[in-house]
Amino acid sequence: xxxxxxxxxxxxxxxxxxxxxxxxxxxxxxxxxxxxxxxxxxxxxxxxxxxxxxxxxxxxxxxxxxxxxxxxxxxxxxxxxxxxxxxxxxxxxxxxxxxxxxxxxxxxxxxxxxxxxxxxxxxxxxxxxxxxxxxxxxxxxxxxxxxxxxxxxxxxxxxxxxxxxxxxxxxxxxxxxxxxxxxxxxxxxxxxxxxxxxxxxxxxxxxxxxxxxxxxxxxxxxxxxxxxxxxxxxxxxxxxxxxxxxxxxxxxxxxxxxxxxxxxx
Amino acid sequence: xxxxxxxxxxxxxxxxxxxxxxxxxxxxxxxxxxxxxxxxxxxxxxxxxxxxxxxxxxxxxxxxxxxxxxxxxxxxxxxxxxxxxxxxxxxxxxxxxxxxxxxxxxxxxxxxxxxxxxxxxxxxxxxx
Numbered sequence: 222x223x224x225x226x227x228x229x230x231x232x233x234x235x236x237x238x239x240x241x242x243x244x245x246x247x248x249x250x251x252x253x254x255x256x257x258x259x260x261x262x263x264x265x266x267x268x269x270x271x272x273x274x275x276x277x278x279x280x281x282x283x284x285x286x287x288x289x290x291x292x293x294x295x296x297x298x299x300x301x302x303x304x305x306x307x308x309x310x311x312x313x314x315x316x317x318x319x320x321x322x323x324x325x326x327x328x329x330x331x332x333x334x335x336x337x338x339x340x341x342x343x344x345x346x347x348x349x350x351x352x353x354x355x356x357x358x359x360x361x362x363x364x365x366x367x368x369x370x371x372x373x374x375x376x377x378x379x380x381x382x383x384x385x386x387x388x389x390x391x392x393x394x395x396x397x398x399x400x401x402x403x404x405x406x407x408x409x410x411x412x413x414x415x416x417x418x419x420x421x422x423x424x425x426x427x428x429x430x431x432x433x434x435x436x437x438x439x440x441x442x443x444x445x446x447x448x449x450x451x452x453x454x455x456x457x458x459x460x461x462x463x464x465x466x467x468x469x470x471x472x473x474x475x476x477x478x479x480x481x482x483x484x485x486x
Numbered sequence: 487x488x489x490x491x492x493x494x495x496x497x498x499x500x501x502x503x504x505x506x507x508x509x510x511x512x513x514x515x516x517x518x519x520x521x522x523x524x525x526x527x528x529x530x531x532x533x534x535x536x537x538x539x540x541x542x543x544x545x546x547x548x549x550x551x552x553x554x555x556x557x558x559x560x561x562x563x564x565x566x567x568x569x570x571x572x573x574x575x576x577x578x579x580x581x582x583x584x585x586x587x588x589x590x591x592x593x594x595x596x597x598x599x600x601x602x603x604x605x606x607x608x609x610x611x612x613x614x
Binding site: 253257326403 | 495496497498500503509510511512514515516517519520564567568571584586587588
């Protein structure tokens with residue numbers, strides 16, 4: 222680990238002010254990605270601004286059919302929240318399968334979404350549920366937020382404060398976790414909303430993406446049979462020691478069909 | 487203190503698990519400065535006295551839930567949080583699933599699972 226200055230602001234305003242003007246500063250939420258990155262000397266920030274002391278950023282609120290989850294809310298808290306379990310059970314279930322119990326006790330939704338890890342689970346939920354990402358400077362729609370590998374629409378110094386999820390009619394998330402790391406080799410979140418069906422895939426590409434062909438087929442007929450013949454091209458999909466692009470393309474179909482079946486249960 | 491072990495140092499193996507403010511965390515992935523003002527319990531802090539073990543430690547001993555013992559501090563710390571999180575009611579499938587963040591390279595987990603299942607009611611009756 223390289224040296225850096227550590228800051229622990231008590232409010233969002235303090236955090237924004239601390240980050241301001243420091244080009245090499247990094248905000249830290251749960252630290253479940255950033256700390257391993259620092260330890261491997263893959264990052265050399267001048268300053269680490271720990272958001273863990275900002276109480277206003279954590280918590281789950283419900284207004285009508287929309288669940289709003291504070292950026293610093295831990296995966297564990299999402300997974301056991303009676304509100305999330307009642308309104309969007311698929312989201313609680315997803316949160317309960319991120320990493321392992323100790324990681325879920327520290328990792329946060331805002332950190333995961335801001336990081337845009339290609340194999341992270343939350344981005345699939347954000348895109349499939351058509352969530353809105355609120356930051357200290359404005360709001361981002363889910364579509365277009367995840368730009369690529371570890372890249373989002375967030376500007377320097379812009380911090381996610383909360384993410385709002387509208388209640389779907391039906392939804393489910395299915396993933397094939399890497400047996401060692403537990404990261405999604407492929408994860409598919411399927412949501413049937415009043416505006417149509419959305420299918421979001423994580424783990425397979427450089428960032429989460431939607432599958433239009435499946436969405437169109439499922440909007441007409443929300444059954445796994447409706448998408449059984451849809452093939453995902455392997456072009457541009459991830460290929461590594463854990464699986465080839467072709468294998469991942471195949472898994473997208475399998476996980477999508479399982480997700481539709483689970484949503485219909 | 488030497489109880490908490492560094493195993494993989496990449497937040498995968500769970501040998502370094504400690505309890506911070508009542509929640510199990512992988513201590514290799516936390517900066518010491520982050521826990522200022524928090525209550526940290528390591529494996530050394532579990533036993534109520536020098537001649538009495540915590541029920542989870544006792545269950546690990548009774549069930550021979552270790553071979554080399556390197557993963558044991560993290561297993562015990564994770565297991566205690568698991569028991570509390572599940573309100574002292576566990577079944578084998580739950581224990582196996584929730585142990586996903588703790589790796590043991592000797593015993594094949596069988597006796598670890600047995601120990602945790604035995605410790606859950608023991609913890610409840612001991613009120614810990």
